[in-house]
Every structure is written in structure tokens, then in C-alpha cells.
Amino acid sequence: MDYRVSDMLNISELKDFMESIYNMTGVACVIKDIQGEVINMVSEYNMFDNLESNDCHFNILNQINRGKKVAIHKCNNGLVYVGIPIFMIKKHVGTIFLSPVFFKESHREPFERWLNFDDSHKQEYLVNIEKIPVIGWRKLKKIIKFFCSSSLILGRIGDRIIKDLDKNEMLNQSYRKLSDVYKRLSIAQNELRSQYDEIEKIAYYDQLTGLPNWNFFGIEVEDRIKKNPDEGFSIFQIDLDNFKNVNDIFGYEYGDKLLREIGNTLNSLHMGVVSRSSGNEFLILKDRCESIESLNDTAEYILNTISGLWNLDGNEILISVSIGITVYPKHGDKFTTLIRNTDIALNKTKLLGKNSYKLFEKSMYDEILKKAEMEKELRRAVQNNEFILYYQPQVDLKTRKAVSFEALIRWKNPKLGWVMPLDFISLAEETGLIVPIGEWVLKTACMQNKVWKSKGYPYDFISINVSPIQLKDKNFLNIVKKILRETQLESQHLEIEITESVMMESLEGNLKVINELKSMGIRVALDDFGSGYSSLNYLKSIPINTLKIDKTFIDGICKDSYKDIITEEIIKLAHRMELEVVAEGVEGEEQIQSLRGKNCNKIQGYYFGKPMPSEHIETLFKKQSAI
Known part of the structure; x- marks a missing residue:
């Protein structure tokens, strides 16, 4: 048995509900059955009626007939129409047509070209155009979703009503049963209102705390x-x-x-x-x-x-x-x-x-912009080979001659000028660029190392700092092996420096890497000792060759008896463990005499030489050989 959609709905209550939807969203609607008869219309929809063309609703109905759950028609004049089908017992029985909207702001001029009305009607038409809301696609999707939910609920109510009516056709003549239908529709309306309230609550309030979101x-x-x-x-x-x-x-x-x-x-x-x-x-x-x-x-x-x-x-x-x-x-x-x-x-x-x-403060934002600019330049630097390696001598305290060197990276950027490691290494670690930069440092230092060894210069090794990001890189050891193979450098002429704090971040994992480096014949140094954990107990478990005492201790050996005593004890313990000791940041003769008295092996600092380019190191070798 066929039923009219209007028989399934409480028209006055539905209209009130649709009016409230319009007040909340600015979108009006009309419901028509498949014969085109208006079942329910929001009063405000009338002002958009003369904007529609026959093609508009015809196109929307064609889309629905082809199986679309939401039909959207975009007109050449910028108006967007939406239609949502209502199904009862799997049959298309009606359509909710939403009032037109704009995706973008529109002016009056484009519409005057299509007008054939006299001036008074034209003005009324343009006033209606101005009332059409401008709704972005994201918000429109939410509105469409809401009307789709409304359509589903109306359809489900209709399904239940039709099934009940089919069981007994005489119910259509029963006032009592018909009243029950209206009652159910009223319940459906309340459900719809409740659903909207729930959606609004989810959209604007935090479910855990109940606070606004x-x-x-x-x-x-x-x-x-x-x-x-x-x-x-x-x-x-x-x-x-x-x-x-x-x-x-x-x-x-x-x-x-x-x-x-x-x-x-x-x-x-x-x-x-x-x-x-x-x-x-x-x-x-x-x-x-x-x-x-x-x-x-x-x-x-x-x-x-x-x-x-x-x-x-x-x-x-x-x-x-x-x-x-x-x-x-x-x-x-x-x-x-x-x-x-x-x-x-x-x-x-x-x-x-x-x-x-x-x-x-504005300076905080400026700092972020500066950091972003530096990151951009740092990425270019990797591609454009803007880095330079400097080498700082490590001097034997007995002979006062350079016997090893630490390779230190410098960056000369066309835009930023000279950039020191403290200003870009942490950024390189944050961005992961430290891996290709670290590989470049290792390869460049090994190549230079091979050149100097081929020339017969008298020194032991070149030391290279390694970042914690490099140590965690699963390819790090393979990269070291590959570079040694490509440069043909003997492994005993290479020392890898790991800072104390980095070592303790992941001691177990780092020990595996260090043991592998040692098995390859590479020296390992513990850098900046005294700046972090400063625990002597764990030294026995780390297979290192060199202990480098941090500058903060060296600065105080001639001023602070406490630091002087600690430095002496560190050197004694290191020697008992057969470790070589390097004092970092030595800047005065008084410090040298104190360290010599404590039998420190080597010193590194500005007193004997700042980090310098490779050609200056060659000059240093020639001066030493002439002595």
C-alpha cells in the first residue's frame, strides 16, 4: 500500500523545528514529496524561491535518482544548492532542499546581468541575494551532516509507521492509531532536538572535564x-x-x-x-x-x-x-x-x-623566525658544501709539541657570515641534519688525516666529535667503516669523542657502539668529563682510551683548592686505569705548570693554539720539525 509522506509527519511541529534550525544556521529548507508537492517549508525559504531555476531542482533529483545520498548543484552565478533524499521502506519518498548558499562573498553586479524584472522587483531580488549566507565548505559539511541525520530519523520513523500500518490497513481509519502516529512523530522530533543538543555539546565542550573546548x-x-x-x-x-x-x-x-x-x-x-x-x-x-x-x-x-x-x-x-x-x-x-x-x-x-x-615578547617570535631562517640556510649549506673543518692541537705537556688534533666544524654562510657550532649544532640535531653533516665531518677529517700521514707529519691521530643522534643512527658504524675504506686511513689514527652526558643518556646502547669501534681499532675519548654526571665509578665499565677533563675544572685549578684537588684525583685514577688525560680549555702558563705537576698527559686550549684551518696546521708541523 502506498502512503503519502505528509501522512507520516506532524507538519506544524516539523515546521517549528525547521524554523529553529534556520535560526541557528542561517540555512532554510523546504521538504517536497516525489510529486513535487511542498510538505513543509521554512517561511524564510520564500525569499529564495525566485532565485531557483527549474534546472536546479531537476539536477538535484537526477543525482538522487542515480544513488547520491547528498546532491549538490553549483550554479554559474555562484549559488550552491543542496538536496538530501528521504527514504521510507527503501523508497525515495521526498527530498529536503536547503536554501542556497555562497562559498565566497559575492557582489550584486554578477546578478544584474541575469535580471529581467522591473526596477522595484530587481531591488527586492538583490535584497534577497544579500540575505544569502556565505558558508565555508567545512561548516557546510557539518550542516549537511546534520540534515542527513534528520533525514535518516524521519525515514526510520516512517519505516516504523508504515510497517505498523501494513499490518492492519484498518489502522488508517482509526483515530486512536493515527494519534499514536503523531505521538511517535513528536517523539522523533524530540529525539532530533536531543541529537542536535548532543552534537553541539560534543562540538563545543570537552567530554572528560565538561569544560569548554x-x-x-x-x-x-x-x-x-x-x-x-x-x-x-x-x-x-x-x-x-x-x-x-x-x-x-x-x-x-x-x-x-x-x-x-x-x-x-x-x-x-x-x-x-x-x-x-x-x-x-x-x-x-x-x-x-x-x-x-x-x-x-x-x-x-x-x-x-x-x-x-x-x-x-x-x-x-x-x-x-x-x-x-x-x-x-x-x-x-x-x-x-x-x-x-x-x-x-x-x-x-x-x-x-x-x-x-x-x-x-616580540623578541621570542623574532627568535623563532631567526631559527627558521637558519634552518633554511643550514639545509642549503649541506647541499652547497659551505662547511669548513678547523683543527685544534692537543699538546704533549712534556715536549710541548702537538701530537694530536681535534677536528672542529665551522660554517661560512653567504647570508649569515661565520656561524659557530654553538649556534647551529643543536638545530642540526633537532632537524636530523646532523647525520649528513656528521658524515661530512668524518669523511673530510679522515681525508685530511690521510694526506698528513702520507706527508709523514709526526702526530698520532685526529679526534672527531660525534652527536647522540649519530650514535643512535643504525647506519653509523657502517658509515665509519665505509669512510675508512674509501680514504684508506688506518683506524688507529682516528679517535671518536663522545661527551659524558651523551654517554650516560643511553649507556647500554652506547657501550655496544663503543665496543664495536674499539674492535675496529678506533680510539674512543670521553669528552667534557666533569660537566655532567662526574661519576668515577662508571669509568671502569666504559672501554675508552682518553679522558678529557672539562674546562670548568681547569678554570678553577689555580683559584679553587676544591677543584684543584678533584682534578688531581681524576688524573691519578685515569692513569691507574691506563687512560690518557687531556685537559681542555687551557689558557695560561700557571695552569700548565699545575697540570704538569699533576702528570696530565696533554693539554688543549687557546694557550697553544686556537682551532685553525688545515694549511695553518701544516705550517705548525714545519715549525715543530725545525726546532
């Missing part, structure tokens, strides 16, 4: 800027330091509990809109543009409130927070700019040690 926060900021552009406000971005440790140690259940507790605590401070923006980050939108002192006081208050021990079900969890702050309009007049700058300030806080706060 990133979307809500962004809209709130933009609304305040639009409505009250002259009224200042501040944004606090709060990050829970090392929150991953909470999940790793106690489990995600406790991590979620902690987030809820902290969210509630921040909300109870009544500072303004509190949002959970992402996993372990919160945002606070604080009214009024305050002084720097007041902003600092607020940040301190948040720190003191959140940082410390939290007790969750008997488990004590230590939490600290880092905070970034921006101020409108001083630091930006758009949400995207303000939140970017808040994030920059937050990252600066974390970089400087966490558990603190920073107010955004």
Missing part, C-alpha cells in the same frame, strides 16, 4: 574582539609538565582523574572562561587588560594553586605547570595570532626549566 574558546575570543574591539583581555595557556609520566606510572584512569580535578580547580578560581584545549593543556580567558605586575601575580597564583602534591585515591602525584601569557590587543588582534604567541611564550617557559611562566 578549543572550538568554544576560539569563538569566544573572536566574539569579544568583534563586539568590544577596544576592551583588552589576557589569555593564559597552562601546560602540566611531564604529564605523560602520570599516565605511565599510575595509568590513564588516574591521569583522567587528575585532569578533571585540575579543571575543576581552575574553574573555581573564577578568573574567566576556562577551557581544556588539548590533552594536558588548559586555557583561561581573563577579562580586562591588566598591568604586567597583575599578570605576574595571576600567573604566580595559578602556579601556587596547581603545582604541588595531588592526592588521588591515596596516590600522591607531584605536578608542576608551565604558563604562557598574551594580551589583547598588544600581542595580536586575532585569535590565531594570540594563541600562537601564547604557545610561543609557553614553549619559552618550558625551554628555560618549566614550573614557571612567561609573558609573550
Whole structure:
């Protein structure tokens, strides 16, 4: 038995519902059955009626007949029409036609070419055009999704009603059963309203804490800027330091509990809109543009409130927070700019040690731009071979002659000039460029090493620094073997330097690499000893040849009896372990005499020579041979 769609729907209630949808989205709609009869129309749809052509709805219906679940028709004049089919018992029984929208702003002129009305109707037509909303594709997709859900629900209600009616055709004549149909439709409408409320809740509120989410926060900021552009406000971005440790140690259940507790605590401070923006980050939108002192006081208050021990079900969890702050309009007049700058300030806080706060400064952004520019130039430098190797002598204390060298990279950039390693090595490690740069250093040093050995210059080896990123690279050992093979350098003329801090980051993994290097006949030096762990116990487990005492100890041997005693004991212990000792950063004769008295093997520093290019080293060899 065939049924009319209008028989399945409570027209007045459905119209009210569609009117509310229009008020929320700016998109009106009309529902027509397959005969083209209007079942329900939002009143505002009338003003768009004279904009439609027969081709428009015809094209949409053709798409639906071909199986499209959503039909979209784009007109030459820029208008976009959408149609969504309603199915009952797997039959296309009606269509929801949405009022036209624009993807982009449009002017009146393009439409005047199509108008044949007299002036009064033309003006009315153009007024209607101005009322057509401009909706981006992302937002339109959400609106279409909502209407698709509405279509499905209406179809399902219709399915149930039709099945019930088919069981007993006499029900069509029963007022009682018909009332039940309307009741069901009313329930469907309530379900639809409930679904919309749920969608809105998901879209704008955090499911874990119940706080407004990133979307809500962004809209709130933009609304305040639009409505009250002259009224200042501040944004606090709060990050829970090392929150991953909470999940790793106690489990995600406790991590979620902690987030809820902290969210509630921040909300109870009544500072303004509190949002959970992402996993372990919160945002606070604080009214009024305050002084720097007041902003600092607020940040301190948040720190003191959140940082410390939290007790969750008997488990004590230590939490600290880092905070970034921006101020409108001083630091930006758009949400995207303000939140970017808040994030920059937050990252600066974390970089400087966490558990603190920073107010955004333009210099922070300039620093990021400079870093981005340097990264770009660094990538070009790898391609354009802009690096140069300098060599610093390591001098035997007894003979005062250079007996080995440390290879040190320098970068001469056409745009930036001379760039020292401290300014670009960490960036190279962050970007992974340290691997090709490190390979270039190793190969260049080995080639130079081979040249000097072929000339018969009297020295033992060249030492090369290795980054932790290189040590973790699975191809590192193969690269070393390949370069030794290609340069035909004997392995005993090469020393690899690993800093103390790098060694201890992953002692077990690094020991495997060092043992492999030693098995190849390569020397290994522990660099910067005394700057990190400074533990003598682990030295016996590391198969090194050389111990390099950090400059911080050498600086104090003639001034600080404590450092002088420690330096002497380090040298004695190293000698008992048959290690060669190199003192770094030697700059004065008094230091040399002290180190000679302690039987230090070699020194390295500006006193005997700064890092210098290879041609200067050859001059040094010639001077030494003439003595």
C-alpha cells in the first residue's frame, strides 16, 4: 500500500523545528514529496524561491535518482544548492532542499546581468541575494551532516509507521492509531532536538572535564574582539609538565582523574572562561587588560594553586605547570595570532626549566623566525658544501709539541657570515641534519688525516666529535667503516669523542657502539668529563682510551683548592686505569705548570693554539720539525 509522506509527519511541529534550525544556521529548507508537492517549508525559504531555476531542482533529483545520498548543484552565478533524499521502506519518498548558499562573498553586479524584472522587483531580488549566507565548505559539511541525520530519523520513523500500518490497513481509519502516529512523530522530533543538543555539546565542550573546548574558546575570543574591539583581555595557556609520566606510572584512569580535578580547580578560581584545549593543556580567558605586575601575580597564583602534591585515591602525584601569557590587543588582534604567541611564550617557559611562566615578547617570535631562517640556510649549506673543518692541537705537556688534533666544524654562510657550532649544532640535531653533516665531518677529517700521514707529519691521530643522534643512527658504524675504506686511513689514527652526558643518556646502547669501534681499532675519548654526571665509578665499565677533563675544572685549578684537588684525583685514577688525560680549555702558563705537576698527559686550549684551518696546521708541523 502506498502512503503519502505528509501522512507520516506532524507538519506544524516539523515546521517549528525547521524554523529553529534556520535560526541557528542561517540555512532554510523546504521538504517536497516525489510529486513535487511542498510538505513543509521554512517561511524564510520564500525569499529564495525566485532565485531557483527549474534546472536546479531537476539536477538535484537526477543525482538522487542515480544513488547520491547528498546532491549538490553549483550554479554559474555562484549559488550552491543542496538536496538530501528521504527514504521510507527503501523508497525515495521526498527530498529536503536547503536554501542556497555562497562559498565566497559575492557582489550584486554578477546578478544584474541575469535580471529581467522591473526596477522595484530587481531591488527586492538583490535584497534577497544579500540575505544569502556565505558558508565555508567545512561548516557546510557539518550542516549537511546534520540534515542527513534528520533525514535518516524521519525515514526510520516512517519505516516504523508504515510497517505498523501494513499490518492492519484498518489502522488508517482509526483515530486512536493515527494519534499514536503523531505521538511517535513528536517523539522523533524530540529525539532530533536531543541529537542536535548532543552534537553541539560534543562540538563545543570537552567530554572528560565538561569544560569548554578549543572550538568554544576560539569563538569566544573572536566574539569579544568583534563586539568590544577596544576592551583588552589576557589569555593564559597552562601546560602540566611531564604529564605523560602520570599516565605511565599510575595509568590513564588516574591521569583522567587528575585532569578533571585540575579543571575543576581552575574553574573555581573564577578568573574567566576556562577551557581544556588539548590533552594536558588548559586555557583561561581573563577579562580586562591588566598591568604586567597583575599578570605576574595571576600567573604566580595559578602556579601556587596547581603545582604541588595531588592526592588521588591515596596516590600522591607531584605536578608542576608551565604558563604562557598574551594580551589583547598588544600581542595580536586575532585569535590565531594570540594563541600562537601564547604557545610561543609557553614553549619559552618550558625551554628555560618549566614550573614557571612567561609573558609573550616580540623578541621570542623574532627568535623563532631567526631559527627558521637558519634552518633554511643550514639545509642549503649541506647541499652547497659551505662547511669548513678547523683543527685544534692537543699538546704533549712534556715536549710541548702537538701530537694530536681535534677536528672542529665551522660554517661560512653567504647570508649569515661565520656561524659557530654553538649556534647551529643543536638545530642540526633537532632537524636530523646532523647525520649528513656528521658524515661530512668524518669523511673530510679522515681525508685530511690521510694526506698528513702520507706527508709523514709526526702526530698520532685526529679526534672527531660525534652527536647522540649519530650514535643512535643504525647506519653509523657502517658509515665509519665505509669512510675508512674509501680514504684508506688506518683506524688507529682516528679517535671518536663522545661527551659524558651523551654517554650516560643511553649507556647500554652506547657501550655496544663503543665496543664495536674499539674492535675496529678506533680510539674512543670521553669528552667534557666533569660537566655532567662526574661519576668515577662508571669509568671502569666504559672501554675508552682518553679522558678529557672539562674546562670548568681547569678554570678553577689555580683559584679553587676544591677543584684543584678533584682534578688531581681524576688524573691519578685515569692513569691507574691506563687512560690518557687531556685537559681542555687551557689558557695560561700557571695552569700548565699545575697540570704538569699533576702528570696530565696533554693539554688543549687557546694557550697553544686556537682551532685553525688545515694549511695553518701544516705550517705548525714545519715549525715543530725545525726546532
